[in-house]
Amino acid sequence: MNLLLKLLPLALFVALAGFLAKGLTLDPAELPSPLIDKPAPAFSVARLPRTPEHSGAQDFNSNELAGQVWVLNVWASWCGPCVQEHPYLVRLAQQRSVPLVGLNYKDQPADAQQWLARLGDPFTHLLDDRRGDVGLDWGVYGVPETFVIDHEGRVRYKHVGPVDEAALLEKLIPIIDELQNEAG
Amino acid sequence: MRLTLLLLIALLFQTVTLVQSANSADEIVSFDDPVQREMYYALLKEYRCLKCQNQNLSDSNASLAGDLRREIRDQILAGKNQTDIDDYLVARYGEFVLYRPRFGGKTAVLWIAPFALLVLALGAMVMIIRRHRRPQSDDTPGGEPVAAVQHIDERLEKARRLLKD
Numbered sequence: 001m002n003l004l005l006k007l008l009p010l011a012l013f014v015a016l017a018g019f020l021a022k023g024l025t026l027d028p029a030e031l032p033s034p035l036i037d038k039p040a041p042a043f044s045v046a047r048l049p050r051t052p053e054h055s056g057a058q059d060f061n062s063n064e065l066a067g068q069v070w071v072l073n074v075w076a077s078w079c080g081p082c083v084q085e086h087p088y089l090v091r092l093a094q095q096r097s098v099p100l101v102g103l104n105y106k107d108q109p110a111d112a113q114q115w116l117a118r119l120g121d122p123f124t125h126l127l128d129d130r131r132g133d134v135g136l137d138w139g140v141y142g143v144p145e146t147f148v149i150d151h152e153g154r155v156r157y158k159h160v161g162p163v164d165e166a167a168l169l170e171k172l173i174p175i176i177d178e179l180q181n182e183a184g
Numbered sequence: 185m186r187l188t189l190l191l192l193i194a195l196l197f198q199t200v201t202l203v204q205s206a207n208s209a210d211e212i213v214s215f216d217d218p219v220q221r222e223m224y225y226a227l228l229k230e231y232r233c234l235k236c237q238n239q240n241l242s243d244s245n246a247s248l249a250g251d252l253r254r255e256i257r258d259q260i261l262a263g264k265n266q267t268d269i270d271d272y273l274v275a276r277y278g279e280f281v282l283y284r285p286r287f288g289g290k291t292a293v294l295w296i297a298p299f300a301l302l303v304l305a306l307g308a309m310v311m312i313i314r315r316h317r318r319p320q321s322d323d324t325p326g327g328e329p330v331a332a333v334q335h336i337d338e339r340l341e342k343a344r345r346l347l348k349d
Contacts, residue, residue: 028237031278
C-alpha cells in the first residue's frame with residue numbers, strides 16, 4: 001500500500017511523458033476526419049470538361065456511384081503537392097478497377113485542363129468545384145485529400161496530403177481491395 | 185491517438201494568446217442587425233482556421249477561412265444560432281475546429297483531467313501534511329500539555345505573590 005503510494009507520482013510522470021512522447025510523433029496538420037464511418041456527404045456538381053471544347057455535359061450526382069466502392073481525390077492545378085501525388089493516382093487507376101473521382105477544387109477550368117493534359121488524366125469523373133462548396137461539405141482543409149467510400153456510401157478512409165508510394169501500396173490499395181471484397 | 189491529440193490541444197490552449205486584432209478579413213461584411221453583426225465577429229474568434237492552426241477565422245487569410253467566414257455569415261443571416269453553427273463545423277472538421285471544445289464523449293477527458301489532477305494533488309498534500317504531524321502528537325501523551333499549563337499557572341501565582349510582598 002505504502003509502496004504503491006510512493007510509486008504513484010512516478011507512474012503519473014511516466015504516463016504523462018508517454019502521452020507527450022507520442023504527441024511528438026504526430027503530425028498536427030493531419031486531423032482525424034469526423035466523416036470516417038459516416039455517410040459520405042451527397043453532392044451534385046458540374047463536370048469539368050476534359051478539353052475546352054467538350055462542355056455542356058450533365059451535372060454529376062454522387063448517388064451515381066451508390067453501391068460501388070469509389071475514391072474521391074481533391075486536387076487543384078495551383079497545388080504543388082498534387083504534382084507529386086499525381087503519378088500514384090495514375091498507377092491506382094491502372095492497377096485497380098475503381099471509380100476515381102477527381103474534384104477540381106477552387107481552380108480555373110483552363111488551368112486544370114492544361115495540367116491534366118501535361119500530367120495525364122486518371123479520373124473516371126472529373127468535377128468542377130470552383131467555389132469549394134463540395135470541399136466545404138467534405139471538410140477539406142488542405143489539398144490534396146483522398147477519400148475512400150464503401151459500397152454503402154460511407155467514408156471509410158481519408159488521406160490528407162499527397163499520396164506517395166507507401167500510402168498507395170500500404171493503405172489505399174489494401175483498403176480498396178478489402179472494401180470491394182466486403183461488397184462482394 | 186485521438187486522445188493524445190486532444191491532450192495536446194489542451195496544452196495548446198494554454199499557450200495560445202488570442203490577438204485582439206481588428207478583423208483581418210478583407211471582405212466587407214455588412215449586417216443590418218447589430219446583434220447579428222456582434223455575433224458574427226464574436227464567432228469568428230471561436231473557430232480555428234484549419235489551414236493555419238493557431239489562427240482563428242478572423243485572423244486568417246487562408247482561402248478556407250474566407251469560405252468559412254462566408255458560410256458563417258450566411259448561416260447567421262439565415263437565423264441560425266451558435267449551436268447550429270458549432271454543429272455544422274464540428275460535423276465537417278471535428279471538435280478541433282472549436283477553440284473551446286464542448287463537453288462530452290472524447291472531450292470529457294480534456295475537461296475532467298485538470299480537476300482530477302488538482303483533487304489528486306490536494307489529496308496527496310493533505311496526506312503528507314498529516315503524516316508529518318502524527319509523530320509529534322504521538323510523542324506527547326494526552327495529559328502532558330495540561331500538566332504543563334498547570335505548572336506555568338503555579339509559577340505565575342508564585343510570582344504574583346512575591347510581587348505583592
